Amino acid sequence: MTLIALAAIERVFHLGETDVHALARIDLTIAAGEYVAVVGPSGSGKSTLLNLLGLLDQPTAGTYHLEGRDVTTLSPDEQAEVRSRRIGFVFQSFHLVPRLTAAENIALPMMLDGIPVAVREQRVRQALLDFGLDKRANHRPDELSGGQRQRVAIARATIMQPAMLLADEPTGNLDRATGEEVIHLLEALNAQGMTLIVVTHDATLAARAGRQIMMEDGRVKSDVSHAASTASTSA
């Protein structure tokens, strides 16, 4: 089933007098449950692509169908709704709210969505167990290790059971061992059927994905899928 369908997507930034084509006529289809790595040098447009996929940014031209629905024409509130229910974000710098505990950070998307407290607590408790954070529920981000922080962020990204997980350099701020641990966690989620799209510089990390999209100058330079991707290549 097609999850994402981009048709002739363009994104132009106006910098003074010059127009920068961050994305130039991108056509892309991603099926539900895929594991996609987006790679490319800085300025190649991979982050812009991720922001567009996450509805944080609007294309200048082209259409974006998410689960068969044209999301480019939605109102800001409707887009917020889609982000809330269908999209999970994992950031390089975790983006946890420093004054909130791990449990509160995980509950944040549910709180914003107006889910009742009882349901929230029950789901947070399960998530803390699933991500091995049950001992850390009441710790604030500054009391957590980098790996634990990213696990909290992933728990938060998945708490609304989204259709896809967008990860922007998820291991960028982590040491190798912890980074690997986080990648295993993301891959396990993918194995359960969640579409996983990872933006990375790291070639070995990208090699683990079932499909690699290579970006350059706002275009897709190559798009390679290989069948048995999850065979460990041990970074």
Added chain:
Amino acid sequence: MQYSDILRFARDAATAYPLRTLLSVLAMAIGVASVVLLTALGDGARRYVVGQFSSLGSNLVIVLPGRSATGGVNPANGITTTPRDLTVDDAAALLRAPAVQRVAPLAVGTSEISAGGRVREVVAAGSTASFMAIRNFQLAQGRFLPEDDWRSSAPVAVIGMTIRNDIFGNQPAVGQLIRLGDRRVRVIGVLKSTGQGVGMNTDELVIVPVALAQALFNSNTLFRIMIQARGREQIGAAKVQATAIIKARHGGEEDVTVITQDAVLATFDKLLGALTAAVAGIAAISLLVAGVLVMNVMLVAVTQRKAEIGLMKALGARGSTIRQIFLTEAAMLSLVGAVTGYLLGQLGSLVLRQLFPVFPAYAPGWAVAAALMTALVTGLLFGILPARRAAQLDPVDALMRH
């Protein structure tokens, strides 16, 4: 987002930055406290003056000799140089006026009082039995002047509490003979102590029949004629009728001034009311300043929490939700500041009342309500701009900055 969650989220956000929260709460508190305290002072002054005037008696109309007198109560006016003086007959004639309930002539002068070898200077007032009802005097002992013919100069006196204590000490005063000037009079009553009042201090007053006082001062003029109107609404009529009667008696010449206590009172009331409003207005400026400070603090908060705002958008928060969060936080700062200021202001007023017990420093209800409302409204108004800015933040930009 549920409202209870917004409240809790805003509260946690405010307490996460204690210094800036404290500062804006403090600014708001100072604003509200100054309104409460300054209006308490202003209104206290108003109440004090009104209270003092009311102690003069109710529904009072006062006739003064002289055309252009402006209502001063300086005893020096007693020695008057107006062509026609006020007399006891003038006073008696005023009883004919339908709006007049009681009339008391008043002759005032200084005299010497002596008894048991003690001598002191006193202010002696000559009047009649009605004087007591008109001026709301209370007796501590004995009785007031008898209901005699106004021409009778019965040798009796009613004395003030201070004089009683000075002359008689612990001895009973009522029934004792004293010497007043060159007369011997019997003390028949003692006035209850009232403390300082506007006009004359009754604690140091000796009241004798008006005929006796005039004989004592060797003069047949009156210092004042005190009139009590039949009711509050009759004060104006009493004034007009009294003026007409005296004018008729003085050969058509209007050579007296008739003032009503209400007019004086209303003037003071208006004056001090305006003063209170003015200080409230000045204090309200500090509320405006506090509002600007809250806005500044919230703008800083938006900048500080840019990443958080971007994150919340990424997590599916609508613009309206983010606006609500920041508005709630601004309202919360203002509310806490306003309540703190209100309590501080009331505490300050309490301290004032403790220090100056005669001064009723209570902030008027309208001022308190206005201060609290202004605090909340400015807080909210000045919260709108930062909240809108937060809601309009571009999430990509907000997240990148981190």
